[in-house]
Every structure is written in C-alpha cells, then in structure tokens.
Amino acid sequence: MGKARSEDPLFGRIVYWWRVLRDTTAFRVSTGIARRVTGRPLVIAIPYLWLIFFFVIPFIIVLKISFAESRIAMPPYSPLWEWVTTSTMQIKLTMSNFGFLFEDALYKNAYLSSVRIAFISTLFCLLIGYPMAYGMARSKPSTRNILLLLIVLPFWTSFLLRVYAWIGLLKNNGVINNILLSLGIIKEPIVMMQTDFAVYLGIVYSYLPFMILPLYSTLEKMDITLLEAAADLGCRPIKAFLKITLPLSIPGIVAGCMLVFIPAVGEYVIPALLGGPDTLMIGRVLWDEFFANRDWPVASAVAIAMLLLLVIPIMLFQYFQGREMRAHR
Amino acid sequence: MIGKRSVFILTALVLGFAFLYIPIISMVVFSFNYSKLVTVWDAYNSPTLKWYFSMFANEQLLDSAKLSIEIAAMNATGAVVLGTVAGLVLARFGHFRGRTLLSGMTSAPLVMPEVITGLSLLLLFVTMESLFGWPAGRGMTTITIAHMTFSMAYVTVIVQSRLATFDESLEEAAMDLGAHPTKVFFVITLPIILPAILSGWLLSFTLSWDDLVISSFVSGPGATTLPMLIFSKVKLGVNPEINALATVLVAIVSVGVIFAALWMRRQEKIRDRDVQMAIAANQ
Numbered sequence: 001m002g003k004a005r006s007e008d009p010l011f012g013r014i015v016y017w018w019r020v021l022r023d024t025t026a027f028r029v030s031t032g033i034a035r036r037v038t039g040r041p042l043v044i045a046i047p048y049l050w051l052i053f054f055f056v057i058p059f060i061i062v063l064k065i066s067f068a069e070s071r072i073a074m075p076p077y078s079p080l081w082e083w084v085t086t087s088t089m090q091i092k093l094t095m096s097n098f099g100f101l102f103e104d105a106l107y108k109n110a111y112l113s114s115v116r117i118a119f120i121s122t123l124f125c126l127l128i129g130y131p132m133a134y135g136m137a138r139s140k141p142s143t144r145n146i147l148l149l150l151i152v153l154p155f156w157t158s159f160l161l162r163v164y165a166w167i168g169l170l171k172n173n174g175v176i177n178n179i180l181l182s183l184g185i186i187k188e189p190i191v192m193m194q195t196d197f198a199v200y201l202g203i204v205y206s207y208l209p210f211m212i213l214p215l216y217s218t219l220e221k222m223d224i225t226l227l228e229a230a231a232d233l234g235c236r237p238i239k240a241f242l243k244i245t246l247p248l249s250i251p252g253i254v255a256g257c258m259l260v261f262i263p264a265v266g267e268y269v270i271p272a273l274l275g276g277p278d279t280l281m282i283g284r285v286l287w288d289e290f291f292a293n294r295d296w297p298v299a300s301a302v303a304i305a306m307l308l309l310l311v312i313p314i315m316l317f318q319y320f321q322g323r324e325m326r327a328h329r
Numbered sequence: 330m331i332g333k334r335s336v337f338i339l340t341a342l343v344l345g346f347a348f349l350y351i352p353i354i355s356m357v358v359f360s361f362n363y364s365k366l367v368t369v370w371d372a373y374n375s376p377t378l379k380w381y382f383s384m385f386a387n388e389q390l391l392d393s394a395k396l397s398i399e400i401a402a403m404n405a406t407g408a409v410v411l412g413t414v415a416g417l418v419l420a421r422f423g424h425f426r427g428r429t430l431l432s433g434m435t436s437a438p439l440v441m442p443e444v445i446t447g448l449s450l451l452l453l454f455v456t457m458e459s460l461f462g463w464p465a466g467r468g469m470t471t472i473t474i475a476h477m478t479f480s481m482a483y484v485t486v487i488v489q490s491r492l493a494t495f496d497e498s499l500e501e502a503a504m505d506l507g508a509h510p511t512k513v514f515f516v517i518t519l520p521i522i523l524p525a526i527l528s529g530w531l532l533s534f535t536l537s538w539d540d541l542v543i544s545s546f547v548s549g550p551g552a553t554t555l556p557m558l559i560f561s562k563v564k565l566g567v568n569p570e571i572n573a574l575a576t577v578l579v580a581i582v583s584v585g586v587i588f589a590a591l592w593m594r595r596q597e598k599i600r601d602r603d604v605q606m607a608i609a610a611n612q
Contacts (some may be wrong), residue, residue, distance in 0.1 A: 047412075047418060056454070058452060061452045066401050126361055135339065135342040152586065153583060154353060157579050158559075159539050167567055171567070205349070249471065266442020299448060317440055
C-alpha cells in the first residue's frame, strides 16, 4: 500500500516539497530545540487559547456585567448594548453597582476585615511555619523526607473535611471543652465556635503547609558553609541567623506569604463553617450576593474590587515565581 | 547556645505537627463513637462500625461520590495534557511573543481566590449559552472545564520545574541524530517528565475531588458533587457519617502517599546504582 503510494508521482512530489520546506525553514535553525519544532505556533496555541478563553475572557465578562443593571430575568442582568433601531445602538453603563460598594458600609467593612484576618493569619503561619521549615531543613536527610511527607499528607486529604474537624474540637460540647471541663480547669464551656478566633485558627491550620513548603525549599538549598564561615569569624548564631539565613530565605518568605494571604482574603468555606454571623469576609459577601440575593451585577462589582485589591500581591507573587523558575535554569 | 536553639526548634516541630494532626486524629477516633453527638464518647457501646455501615448504605452520598470521581478523573486527564504542553512551551520554547502573558496566565490561577474564578466561569458559561446555545445547562461538563482551568496551572508548574532540572542536551542530541521533534518528545522527554506528569495527575484529581466553591458556582440542578453534599450536611453541625467518610478518605490517601513515597525512593536508589555503575564502567 505504502509503496504504491510513494510511487504515485503527485504524492511523491508533495512529500518532496514538504521535506524541502521543512528542512529549509524550521529545521535549519540549530539554536535551541524549540526553534526546530515545525508545529511550534500550533503547540503554543493549545494552552494559550484555552487560558485566553477560560481565564481571561471570563474576567472581561465579569467586568462587563459589573456595569450592568440587575433585573429579574434569566440571565438576571440588563444587556450593555441594545439595538434601538436597526442602525442605532444604545449603550447603557451604570456605575451604580460600584457606587453601592462605597455607600454601604457592609462592603467596606468586609474588605477591611478580610484583609485584616488574612494579614494576621499569614503572620501566624509565618511565625509557626518558619521554625518548622528551619527544623526540617536542618534535620538528617532520612528524617527530612518523613517530615516532608507528614507536611504534604494533610494537604492531600480534603480541605473541607479538615475544616470540619475543627467544629468537633471547638464547639461547646466539643473535645477541647470536654477535656478542660473534666479536668476542672474551667467551669463553663468556652465559646470558641462561630467566633473570629475560630476563623483565624481555621485559616492558619489550612494554609500552614502552603507556608512551610516554599520556606523549606529555600532553606534546604541554602549553603551551610556560609554559616560555618560566620561562626569561624566569631559571629554569634542569632546574629548569623539575622544576617545570613533570614535574608537568604526572603524569596521563600514572600512566596509562602502570598500563597497564604491571597486565597485567604477571598476565603469562603472557613468563615462559613467556623465563623459567626458577624464574621465579615468579602468572599462570603460575594457568595451571599450571588446565591442568596441573586444580584449578579453587584457580585461582579465585588469581584472586580477584590481583584483590584489583590493585583499588587498577585504581581509580587508572579515576580518571585518567575525569578525562581529562572534561577532553576 | 546550640543546645538551647535546637530545643526551641524541636519544640516548634513537635507542637506544629501536633497542631496539624490532632484535628484529623480526633475526627478518626470519633468516627467509631456510637453516640450521635459525635464528640461525647459513649464508652458503653463504642467502638462501633455503625456509621460506616450507614454511610455505605447512603445512596445520595455514593451517587455524589461517583460523580466526583468521574469529574476528577476527566479533569486530571485533561489538565495533564494541557499542563504538560504549557510546561513544555514555557521551559523549552525559548522566547516567543506573548510568553510573559502565558506564564502570567498559568501562575495566576494558583493564587486566584476561588469565589472570583467560580463567578467568572459561571458568567462565561451563561454568556456562551445565550450566544451559541452551548453548554446547554450546567453540570458535569461545566464543572470539568472549570476544574481543568485551575488544575492545569498546577501541572504546568510541576512539569516546568521538572524540565528545568535537566538540560536540553539529551533532546538536542536526539535531534542532531535526525529524530523528529515529535519522536524526541515521546521517546526522550516524556519518560523523563513522567514522574512529574504522574504527580500532576494525582494533584489535579485531588484538587477537583476537593473543590467546593468553584463547583457550586458552575454546577446546575442535579449535579451535586461530594464536597457540595458534605458542605450542606456540615453546615448543620457535626455528623457521624461524615466522620466515617473522612476516616475512609484519610486511610486511602495515607496508604497512597506512603506507597508513592516508597516507590519514589526505590526508583531513586535504582538510579543512584545505575549512575555508580556507569562511573565504574568508565574507569
């Protein structure tokens, strides 16, 4: 079959020209493999188009709908442009959704309290995670692998169930109160569920592995001889830590803090399960605006405002992420 | 001085790991409790497997678990294909126009708050439906597409950093010997990044299996994933069946992760031995 076809003059000619074309264009450039790949633009296009379509365009739609008016219909928002007659298009943009965010103190308080809760939780994650990552990086390689496994293990089990586990510990007739009561340390159960304390605890608990892993990977790569040199020159361990270890671990600190802070600002599950009705967080406000009030335009405006708030942290994260990737090379 | 410091580090490690594991352990222990109150230990009737039996008889729970597994498997497979291509492009294709945008688009979903991703994808699906009539309604397909979009970001990072750790010389050599780039990819590159692809698949599976927020936004009537079901139950308080379910999941994950770690250690040992032998043979 194949033989017959290659003898076919037309087919043979096509193959010949295809080879000429291939050899003179893509394959002649010898620097880097990539340049020799014939379908290069095609390969690049696959992830590119997917992300443009399912990541970038959705944000443009959110932006568009945040300028629309809410109405009772499906979809529950007004169109931005309408053909009034066949030749005139009417464009209606409303800033009222954003105005709403500024007028109603609920939104401002929700943003402020989200940032506060996320910031304090990130700080606690760092304070708990740094010594742990440091201890792991300085332990024997065999112990190190086991400890790393123990950090990763909760990460693979369900996030939702790990948050749920705290309800059993924290509620009034929960494990902690029962133990303290039976030991006679307290007379009345301490109210811990549905408080801000529970939300802080939940966030620190859930995001701790995200802090430890980048810290660990920078601390582990660190050149120990630097510390030895410092010690030989009479530097005290505390000073050596502050002058050498800490500055060198800054990329890990930034990556860890961003991995905790950014998702924590928009957190919904933790305040919904552990927080009280007065625990305001912006993720929860967006959720309620969307699911309870069915006000899509206001929910979109909340999302856009949240994005504006997070643009700087996200770009900081990307900058360090990019640097890390380049450093690998 | 050294002693004092290592005592501090040791305390931090012990307390830190206790903090990470006490909630999980208490959840597992109380799954064997007879009492419906969950956290009040009924010493007379416990331990019992009662809640395990009632969990496996709960059809709603089993149905949603099945749906979640299907979505997670499809998502993981799709995300691995897209993420591997993206990782390859970023690690090996040098500079091209729009590279910065691509790398930005692959790392942004890693930190994007879930409520924003969920809302934006839902609005996309609604707009698409009104423009092209597809997807008609929301459910399994829309959840899978949404999950693939954020899972592929994780796969990209894993594959890209794996590719960064070995240099291009093997691939270059194969190409200099006349191998077609496609062949080079399947014969040389793919086997090297296979561990990364495997862990990317597993991670994507877990991310999808675990996701509540994005699924809730892009799901439609009739498509209730396991996290959505758990969430609706858990909002009403503790539930012994959920403890039993959590225990089963923790057991599966622990066994899986431990086996994977052992396997990887064995592979590493084999590789080390091969390297030793190669050095010995060359001497």
